[in-house]
Amino acid sequence: MAQGRAVQARAPRIDPEARPASTAAAQQPVTPAPAPVFVPGVVPAPAHHAWSVGSVLLGLGAVCLIVAGLIFATIAWAAVGILGRALILLAVTAVFGGCAIWATRRRLFGAAEALWSVFLGLLTVDVLAAVAEGLFGLSWSDFAVVSLVWTAGVVATAVVVVRWARTAFDHDLAMPQIAAGLAPWVSAPALMDRLLDLGDQDTWFWSAMAALVVPLVVVAISVRLAMPWAMWGAAALALCLGAFSVVLAVIQAQSGSPALTFADALPLFTLVAAALLGGVLMVALRPWLVGSATVGLLYLVGLAVSGWAWRADAAGSIGLVAVAAVVALLALLVARPDAWSLGVRWGTVVTGAALVLWGGAVAMMNLERADVASGYGSPSDLWVRPSDIAVREDWKVLGVAAGLLVAWWAMGRWPSPRLVPDHLRLPLGVVAGGAAVVTAVASSTLPFLVHAITVVLVGAGLAFALRRGPAWFAVLPPVAVLAAVAVVPGDAPVTAWTWGLVAAGLAMCALAGFDDPEEFRRGTSAVSLGLAAGAAIATIGLVLNLSDMDATWWSPIIAGCAAAALLLTLALDELVWHRIAVEVVAALSLFIALVEADDLATAALVFTIGAVAAAVVGLLDDDRTYLRWVAAGLVGGAWVTRLAASEVGTVEAYTAPFAVAVLAAGLWRLRTDPASRTWSVLVPGLTLALLPSLPQALAEPTSLRAGLLALVAAACLAAGVVLRWGAPVVAGSAVLLLVVLANVGPTALALQRWILIAAAGLVLLVVGTTWEKRVAEGRALVARLAALR
Secondary structure, three states: OHHHHHHHHHOOOOOOOOOOHHHHHHHOOOOOOOOOOOOOOOOOOOOOOOOOHHHHHHHHHHHHHHHHHHHHHHHOHHHOOHHHHHHHHHHHHHHHHHHHHHHHHOOOHHHHHHHHHHHHHHHHHHHHHHHHHOHHHOOHHHHHHHHHHHHHHHHHHHHHHHHHHOOOOOOOOOHHHHHHHHOHHHHHHHHHHHHHHHOOHHHHHHHHHHHHHHHHHHHHHHHHOOOHHHHHHHHHHHHHHHHHHHHHHHHHHHHOOOOOOHHHHHHHHHHHHHHHHHHHHOOOOHHHHHHHHHHHHHHHHHHHHHHHHHHOOOOOOHHHHHHHHHHHHHHHHOOOOOHHHHHHHHHHHHHHHHHHHHHHHHHOHHHHHHHHHHOOOOOOOOOOOOOOOOOOOOHHHHHHHHHHHHHHHHHHHOOOOOOOOHHHHHHHHHHHHHHHHHHHHHOOOOOHHHHHHHHHHHHHHHHHHOOOOOHHHHHHHHHHHHHHHHHOOOOOHHHHHHHHHHHHHHHHHHHHHOOOOOHHHHHHHHHHHHHHHHHHHHHHHHHHHHOOOOHHHHHHHHHHHHHHHHHHHHHHOOOHHHHHHHHHHHHHHHHHHHHOOOOHHHHHHHHHHHHHHHHHHHHHOHHHOHHHHHHHHHHHHHHHHHHHHOOOOOHHHHHHHHHHHHHHHHHHHHHHOOOOOHHHHOHHHHHHHHOOOHHHHHHOOOOHHHHHHHHHHHHHHHHHHHHOOHHHHHHHHHHHHHHHHHHHHHHHHHOOHHHHHHHHHHHHHHHHHOHHHHHHHHHHHHHHHHHOO
16 A cells, blocks of 8 residues: 555646746645846747646637727717826836736746737726827827837837746746837838928938837847747838839939939938948848948949949940949959858859849840841841840940859859859850850840851850760750741741751751760750751752752752761761761751652652661661661662553552562571571561452452452462461452452352251251361361461
8 A cells, every 4th residue: 555655646637727936836746946037138948838727718818808898989979078088097007017027026927928919918008098188188180109109118018028937937928029020010111101290302211210229229128138939020021112212212312313422422422331330230130231231232222323424425335334333343353251241252152143134135136136037038148137126235234244253153163152163164264255245246236147146156165165064065065056047037047047056056066975984965066966967958958948949859968968968877887876867967958958849759759768777788888787778768669669650550569569568578598597487587578479469359359450360379378388488378368368259259149048058057067067177177267377487
């Protein structure tokens, strides 16, 4: 029994509700742990706190009391005089304040949260009621001052309550802090509105800055006294007002005269000075504040230089060139590891990103030039140029790009931020430089052909410049070269020249990576070579379209180009993927020539050209022996189309030559391969020889075609029996049987029906009486046929 009681005493008991420390100490036999010591200015360690059912009920009760108070204030308020109203509100507020103090002293955390929330809510109601009733001479026109006083009261109350509650609880009260953080959301806009009423439209920025002071003061107090909930609420408002102030400052700097004045720049100067002062006071935020100040100063530099350019009747984008130059200078000079230098570097990064976005917007001129080019139907001038380009930044793009590239190189010496790995810095810089050159030409009125030449040269240059970069960069050069065809007018001399340039550029891309150890680069080189061959053939096709040559010769010439490309693959014997790419282009070109052929005679000529090229390559290269069969197929296509062009209607004229060729190949295979069988070797030739003539022979069983087909089938049957070949026996027997039935069938069907029924009955009777024997004979016949070769 004693042992059981000891075990029961050691077992922990679950207490569903938190009880006062004094009660718990009275009931607990062990000595309670000493209370934690709270040091002012030090944030207490957060404890894991779960909201219990009681806490939720307390919160709901607090909300209900606030709602009831509001209802009372709106309904029964008129029946009470001003003095009575003031006394009621003050009394209720004092009661709940006393209850909140009692709950805090008793260490009832949930009750304290709820009661302090009600107290602050009633305090807010007291202030609003005083304004509404005109107590102390107050009115809604004085709401800005009243809200500031109210905010100060709420923040002060929250500070006192939170710091005092830290002696009773192991974690802070949240609701007073939240109320303190949200109070500036009322007073700051009210102050801004009041200042706007007192001033004019030019005071927007200064009103916003004055309103910004309110949340900043709350943030400073919250940070100083370790009140995170209050800090986040006020900091959110400070960020919103700060962003709004920046927008107002930028608008004022740009809304004045094109030449920047001190009055227009003063708001931005004020923000820059405030950011620098904040960097001095707040070490943790120093890099971000200094970076913001750097961005503001660079923006002012751009505006100032643009104003000077306006006075000099020059392009305003010169200001961007000046900003890029300052960015490059800062990137070179500011490389120390301290927080001030880090902030300046971040400012240059942000400004550089903005300049890159500007360059991207100007780069859209490439698309505009493509749209403009599509409007030129058939310009005869080779050097035709656009006349209505909207943006003409031309050399300014190169100036901005030069500054950014210098800054990009200098970033490699920075301790931080690095932004990209070192092995990507050079490739990205090279690509950016090429894009800048193309964009500069695109945003000018230079001829379309100059634009195309620039794109091709940049693409070819990138192919060699990116050889030591990551492998996936190899995709960019051929894509850039191909883009040249989109920026010139279509079906014009300039188009043909452009396709020729594209072919040369793609050939350079292929040359840059044909022997690269990276497999991906070799594959890209192979694709580039195939595209170069296709571009060369397209150039010839465009030249033919623009010339006065007879259109009938277009397909044969393109087929000749495809044949030449196929013959050139003999020189690519060691470059497997390059050879395949060119072969694919040759096949596609031959197909296009066939599709575009004007008549069947031209199609037969195209087939013949392709057959000759395929036969030559298949005979000269042992790795391409399958091209011999391709050549045979193309010869067959030429034969068929030639017969169709001659309007030959005899089907055997189309099929007999192919049947003879296939049978000859099968017989050669039977001779060279003793293990081969006729079922797989001779069936294609026999089918092509017998099957096409069978439908017409069955339709006219007494015709000469039917007789000749029967003779051929009998010859196949005889040859199969003599040589013991299974396929000729089966094919000859089947065709001969069908021809015989076609001849006998009409006569048999002409007999009376009872005769047919009687004959069928006799046959079934004979088969039925000797069924086992017939089955055995059938199996023997199948076995004999299977034993044939």
